[in-house]
Amino acid sequence: MATPRTTGNPSARTTVKRSPHRGHYERETLDAILDASFVCHVGFIHDGAPYVIPSIHARVGDTLYFHGSPASRMMRHMKEGDEVSVAVTLIDSIVVARSAFNSSLGYRSAFVIGKARPVEDPEERVVAFAAITNAVLPGRWDEARTVTRNEDKGTMLVAVPIEEYSAKIRGSEVDDEEADYELPIWAGAIPLRTVAADPEPDPRLAEGIELPGSVERFVATRA
Amino acid sequence: MATPRTTGNPSARTTVKRSPHRGHYERETLDAILDASFVCHVGFIHDGAPYVIPSIHARVGDTLYFHGSPASRMMRHMKEGDEVSVAVTLIDSIVVARSAFNSSLGYRSAFVIGKARPVEDPEERVVAFAAITNAVLPGRWDEARTVTRNEDKGTMLVAVPIEEYSAKIRGSEVDDEEADYELPIWAGAIPLRTVAADPEPDPRLAEGIELPGSVERFVATRA
Numbered sequence: 001m002a003t004p005r006t007t008g009n010p011s012a013r014t015t016v017k018r019s020p021h022r023g024h025y026e027r028e029t030l031d032a033i034l035d036a037s038f039v040c041h042v043g044f045i046h047d048g049a050p051y052v053i054p055s056i057h058a059r060v061g062d063t064l065y066f067h068g069s070p071a072s073r074m075m076r077h078m079k080e081g082d083e084v085s086v087a088v089t090l091i092d093s094i095v096v097a098r099s100a101f102n103s104s105l106g107y108r109s110a111f112v113i114g115k116a117r118p119v120e121d122p123e124e125r126v127v128a129f130a131a132i133t134n135a136v137l138p139g140r141w142d143e144a145r146t147v148t149r150n151e152d153k154g155t156m157l158v159a160v161p162i163e164e165y166s167a168k169i170r171g172s173e174v175d176d177e178e179a180d181y182e183l184p185i186w187a188g189a190i191p192l193r194t195v196a197a198d199p200e201p202d203p204r205l206a207e208g209i210e211l212p213g214s215v216e217r218f219v220a221t222r223a
Numbered sequence: 224m225a226t227p228r229t230t231g232n233p234s235a236r237t238t239v240k241r242s243p244h245r246g247h248y249e250r251e252t253l254d255a256i257l258d259a260s261f262v263c264h265v266g267f268i269h270d271g272a273p274y275v276i277p278s279i280h281a282r283v284g285d286t287l288y289f290h291g292s293p294a295s296r297m298m299r300h301m302k303e304g305d306e307v308s309v310a311v312t313l314i315d316s317i318v319v320a321r322s323a324f325n326s327s328l329g330y331r332s333a334f335v336i337g338k339a340r341p342v343e344d345p346e347e348r349v350v351a352f353a354a355i356t357n358a359v360l361p362g363r364w365d366e367a368r369t370v371t372r373n374e375d376k377g378t379m380l381v382a383v384p385i386e387e388y389s390a391k392i393r394g395s396e397v398d399d400e401e402a403d404y405e406l407p408i409w410a411g412a413i414p415l416r417t418v419a420a421d422p423e424p425d426p427r428l429a430e431g432i433e434l435p436g437s438v439e440r441f442v443a444t445r446a
């Protein structure tokens with residue numbers, strides 16, 4: 001268990017308070033969770049109210065990249081350098097305890113909080129575009145038609161540094177009250193995972209175009 | 224497309240701004256999304272910073288229920304009647320366009336914003352406990368060992384009214400630039416879904432206890 005620190009990570013606000021033994025502060029653990037999902041939820045403050053918006057994210061080293069329309073509330077706040085938080089949550093199982101109280105979920109979650117910045121350098125923008133494309137479908141950047149100058153102009157790219165963060169992990173073990181183990185009630189876990197079904201070609205797909213490697217690999221690893 | 228209104232729903236802050244044709248404001252549409260997932264992300268403000276925390280939620284009529292430890296930051300803010308927002312996001316597919324720019328996700332998302340309140344009435348607390356248990360695993364409330372007085376005391380229950388909300392839906396259709404349809408690049412969608420694997424009994428499960436109906440039904444519908 002990590003001890004709260006006033007500087008560095010974990011900070012007072014990223015230290016896991018509830019079930020502290022489930023808190024993890026190693027970058028390796030955090031990165032594995034961030035990289036295992038391409039969808040996160042971004043929290044920001046707009047007109048004094050808390051908002052949560054789902055977004056695609058991509059990690060490159062110590063940076064999380066996001067893209068969006070310049071019209072989006074979230075992107076406008078991020079561009080202004082406002083503080084945002086980012087949550088990535090993977091649900092691994094339903095933990096079925098003998099009691100309702102101890103029933104739970106097996107999960108891995110990542111939390112990053114920090115000030116966003118706009119990505120304006122042309123080289124970094126290409127890195128961010130490619131990372132976001134490949135975060136969803138690894139290898140797709142090299143297959144797809146590249147970004148035009150107008151598309152580039154019309155896309156806002158922002159970055160959040162991975163400096164203040166924590167991860168929280170709960171396994172799938174049942175943790176019942178000792179007396180409850182004698183009850184004639186089933187307990188265990190239901191593992192959950194995301195699978196991909198057969199790709200559905202665009203109805204306007206020209207004849208003779210084969211399934212690309214990116215799609216083939218993605219589906220094969222999520223059968 | 225709905226027209227923004229200053230009172231009622233959609234409010235100025237729940238009106239979908241980006242891709243407004245994807246905004247939906249019928250309760251039936253919203254409820255279907257809220258009910259299709261037991262995990263949401265809750266946004267709240269703590270010490271002036273935006274936080275996002277994953278949580279289990281359950282809908283009963285016009286109310287979203289949440290439970291947690293009294294020690295949790297999120298629960299403390301909700302108990303105080305602070306404003307929170309709730310996002311539920313279902314990712315249905317990866318939309319593989321010919322261009323990187325038009326690549327996207329098929330999704331259904333729900334957004335609710337409102338002031339939370341503590342649930343203190345004993346009868347409403349039972350409704351909330353049961354709803355949360357059954358939201359994760361329908362029917363489990365009637366199978367599990369019920370909540371004791373001490374467990375009840377140690378659990379914070381809060382409610383958020385479903386009054387100010389919106390949904391946003393994108394299908395799995397590819398929407399490429401007209402000129403791109405001639406490119407020799409594959410396009411289509413990869414459908415995604417969550418499946419359950421075989422239940423794993425608790426190692427301490429007594430002999431002769433059969434799989435309960437709740438688990439059997441859950442796994443059967445997510446094979």
